[in-house]
Amino acid sequence: MSVPSESPAPGPVRLVLTEVKYSLPEMLEELKTERASSTFAMEKLDQKEIAKLFKSKATRAKSKK
Template sequence: MTSVKPRPRGPVAEVRYSLADLMAELDAERNSSSMAMEKLDQQEIGKLFKNKTTRRAKPKK
């Protein structure tokens, strides 16, 4: 059996982003056509899995 040595990890660095920049990027993504297609795809996928009402036949007399 071979032993596996854990790889040494580097120090963890904190990264900070500007909220204004993130919001501007998010707004640009929401307004892009690719995001609109993703929304449309999600709606179409939702339709496929939507619970369908069960229809019952009229009881025979």
């Protein structure tokens, strides 16, 4: 019976990061447009509705004695 050879432990993974620059005035204009759109308003509404689902409700129950 042959014993499988052990491979050396893998070294640290190197990530290559690149810098991306965006124009601040363009980003601000895009935000203004998104906030004015109905899609953004619906997202805010959906978040409120979702929060309501997970909100803990106080329940009244008779204690067992």
